[in-house]
Amino acid sequence: MLGVGAYRTRSRPALGAVLPVPISEMTWQLTDEKNQSVRPADWIDRPVMVFFGFTWCPDVCPTTLSDISLWLEELGAEADRLIVALISVDPERDTPDALAAYVGNFDPRILGLTGSADEVARAASEFRMTYRRVDKDDGDYTMDHTAGVFLFYPDGRFASIIDFHEDRRFAVPKIRRTLS
Amino acid sequence: MKHLLLAATLSLTASAALACETVTVGDLSVEHGWSKVTIGAGRPGVFYVSISNSGATDDALVGISTPAAGMPMLHETVVKDGVASMPHAMSIPVPAGQSVQLSPGGYHGMLMGLTAALKEGDSFPVTLSFEKAGEVTVNVEVLSLRAEGPDCADAGQ
Numbered sequence: 579m580l581g582v583g584a585y586r587t588r589s590r591p592a593l594g595a596v597l598p599v600p601i602s603e604m605t606w607q608l609t610d611e612k613n614q615s616v617r618p619a620d621w622i623d624r625p626v627m628v629f630f631g632f633t634w635c636p637d638v639c640p641t642t643l644s645d646i647s648l649w650l651e652e653l654g655a656e657a658d659r660l661i662v663a664l665i666s667v668d669p670e671r672d673t674p675d676a677l678a679a680y681v682g683n684f685d686p687r688i689l690g691l692t693g694s695a696d697e698v699a700r701a702a703s704e705f706r707m708t709y710r711r712v713d714k715d716d717g718d719y720t721m722d723h724t725a726g727v728f729l730f731y732p733d734g735r736f737a738s739i740i741d742f743h744e745d746r747r748f749a750v751p752k753i754r755r756t757l758s
Numbered sequence: 759m760k761h762l763l764l765a766a767t768l769s770l771t772a773s774a775a776l777a778c779e780t781v782t783v784g785d786l787s788v789e790h791g792w793s794k795v796t797i798g799a800g801r802p803g804v805f806y807v808s809i810s811n812s813g814a815t816d817d818a819l820v821g822i823s824t825p826a827a828g829m830p831m832l833h834e835t836v837v838k839d840g841v842a843s844m845p846h847a848m849s850i851p852v853p854a855g856q857s858v859q860l861s862p863g864g865y866h867g868m869l870m871g872l873t874a875a876l877k878e879g880d881s882f883p884v885t886l887s888f889e890k891a892g893e894v895t896v897n898v899e900v901l902s903l904r905a906e907g908p909d910c911a912d913a914g915q
């Protein structure tokens with residue numbers, strides 16, 4: 579039978595998009611799921627993989643974190659030096675404890691970062707990603723956000739993005755290029 | 759089969775094969791109903807399912823209902839310029855001779871107002887309303903937050 583519906587086709591790269599600034603030039607300060615302060619300087623000399631999301635997100639975020647977990651398993655010990663972080667775009671609801679409960683469902687190498695609204699906004703602008711709150715009729719809200727996974731080399735330079743609808747076979751080679 | 763499934767409500771001990779059962783209504787077959795664990799009842803749950811239409815008439819999924827959630831809704835995850843959003847889907851086409859998947863990263867049921875947190879191994883019924891075929895109820899299996907779908911031995915129908 580022919581199928582219609584959800585497919586992961588290659589998405590068109592955003593032409594003329596501004597690249598994320600190097601990790602070494604970022605200035606945000608966030609808190610991880612163990613309540614430890616994290617700064618970009620802590621990530622120097624390590625390859626970095628960052629995804630933005632929020633724990634109230636039932637589809638895109640767990641799907642991406644499941645994919646990331648599979649990639650990390652495929653890379654095994656090779657990825658042990660890779661910093662992998664989910665940065666919440668919903669710091670109002672995503673406390674460090676909420677993030678701990680959430681990232682605990684995935685590969686243990688994945689950190690969950692949150693912080694003040696200002697620091698999250700600063701991180702978002704340095705990663706050149708966008709997010710916006712979408713209010714619903716019942717007073718609840720959801721977040722639209724850049725869904726790609728950002729990769730950086732150990733020296734802090736931006737390497738590439740794994741797009742949400744990109745063929746997942748390209749992901750592991752992209753990550754591997756940042757590891758050496 | 760349909761009656762059996764209708765009779766099964768919120769049982770806490772689902773057999774692993776529940777999501778693999780197929781229910782039919784008219785020319786439509788519905789199978790692989792699954793969901794993911796939620797942390798507490800405050801966060802929305804998700805609902806995925808496969809629908810195939812063996813008939814000669816186009817149909818469409820126009821709504822879902824379930825005792826597990828006060829406000830279930832059809833959504834579609836859309837990624838535009840790299841930004842993901844999930845607008846409400848008024849109706850999901852199920853064209854004649856084709857199959858459609860509610861699956862991660864695309865169409866999904868969004869289960870807002872959960873009556874209880876969804877735990878791995880739970881199951882709950884979801885009634886799908888089709889424009890032409892009417893209503894059919896499937897049993898939905900709750901899998902881990904990391905799951906990518908139910909593990910069914912048959913390769914679908």
Ligand SMILES: [Cu+2]
Nearest residue numbers: 637833844868
């Ligand atoms: Cu949704």
